[in-house]
Amino acid sequence: MNNKRIWELMGRKLAGEASVEELQELEGLLREHPDLHFPVEAIANIWKTTPDPAERAEGEEAHTRLINRMQDRGISIGLPAEEQQAAVFQLEEGKRRPWLRYVAAAAVAGVLIAAAAWWWQPSGKTAHSPAISEVATRNGSRTSVQLPDGSHVWLNAGSKLTYSKDFGNNNREVNLSGEAFFDIAKNADYPFIIHTARMDVKVLGTRFNLKAYPDDKMTEATLLQGSIEASLKGRPGERIILKPTEKILVSDDSSALHTVKASEPVMAVKHLTYYAEQEDAIVETSWMENKLVFRDESFASLAARMERWYGVTIRFADKQKEELRFTGVFAQENIQQALQALQMTAAFNYTLHGTEIIINQ
Incomplete structure (x- = not known):
């Protein structure tokens, strides 16, 4: 794992400078290394918190001690100490240069991720991410x-x-x-x-x-x-x-x-159940043929499947409509065509707001 890349991306995210592609890359790296989810979340929470002066001074001393200890052990945390101090100083002084915000955030993220890895490492053993x-x-x-x-x-x-x-x-x-x-x-x-x-x-x-x-x-x-x-x-x-x-x-x-x-x-x-006369028309595996098949299914159950199928959210303003039952097959229909087809067999109305659908009377 490239620790440096992770804290670089985390630094850009904390500084508000990360692009959509970089955020997706960071998300992918964290999926590959779930052991970092907790420390990364902790980093984000710490970054959002503004400590009082006494806590800040104590934290800076602990930060310096940690850097020295990590460097004594031969562990690189990315930026030289001089650059880290300059970046943090500039950030706290309110000079909002984007690259300085990123450098400061990256420095803090790098230190905290390295600290987390060192802290959770079992005594006498090498730390490994779950593979x-x-x-x-x-x-x-x-x-x-x-x-x-x-x-x-x-x-x-x-x-x-x-x-x-x-x-x-x-x-x-x-x-x-x-x-x-x-x-x-x-x-x-x-x-x-x-x-x-x-x-x-x-x-x-x-x-x-x-x-x-x-x-x-x-x-x-x-x-x-x-x-x-x-x-x-x-x-x-x-x-x-x-x-x-x-x-x-x-x-x-x-x-x-x-x-x-x-x-x-x-x-x-x-x-098995079948939705057509052919023996290979199996309800349970119909999704493999890009078909959403339902037989005497409640609207509540079907709505949950339609949410996954179409990537939408369906909410029932009228709870009685959850009990409606439907039988059918959706193949090429989009979400509006599917809802209109259901309206042909049962009485209900709906409103569409982006990807949110509200079922009402």
Whole structure:
């Protein structure tokens, strides 16, 4: 990791001089190194705070001691001490030259990031950032990735997949938040394991869909080929083996699965559903064909899916409209065309403000 680049970008952000591209670069670097999120947030909070004179003097002394200690250990923090002092002095004197604001901010950010790294380093050990890779999609977008073991993963909107950078060497474990279609390369020595909030899925080599959005009441794994083993987080020791064309649904809400209320996660195994006469027109994987398919679905549930699909926010001013139910398929329709199509089968109105939609009477 290039520490210097991170605190340079952080310095520009604090000074208000960062471009959109630089902010995106900083965001990407922080995604690759999640261990820096806390110190970076702390840096931002400190920068916004104006201490009283006594606190400032004490802080400056501690700052100087820290610099000297870091330099004694051979750790470079970027700018020479003379330039840092000059920059900070000019900034505090109110001479608002953009480059001086940036130099001062970069100096402070660099010192604090270096300090954080040194502070959290275990005694007698070398500090290492968690080696985590992440692939994520925003609402309204989808993407795909080939993992180091040759497996392919397609991510639906609003989803995130994380895995260690030694993935494929001695493990094949990933974490999923959202929805993804997996085409897993076979490897009998190392099973492929997907962790979600409600259940884990273990496979050797197969094709299946897994939906585990954190805000949804249901987590769902749909098997197309091969076999998968599912285990529920709240029911240790219990394993469910799925066969092709089967799916497992897991929920914390027993009413969602029409089962007896229980204090532990409830689950049900069902068969795939189809939205057309063809056997490959599968509801659970229709998003892979760029189709949003819904069958007798409440408006509240459909609205949540439309938010991810179209990258919008939908709010119900009339709560009764949440109970409306719809069946249909959206393929090429934009958000306004989709809402107009729904209005043909149910009575409701809506107002559109940018990307915010309000459903009313």
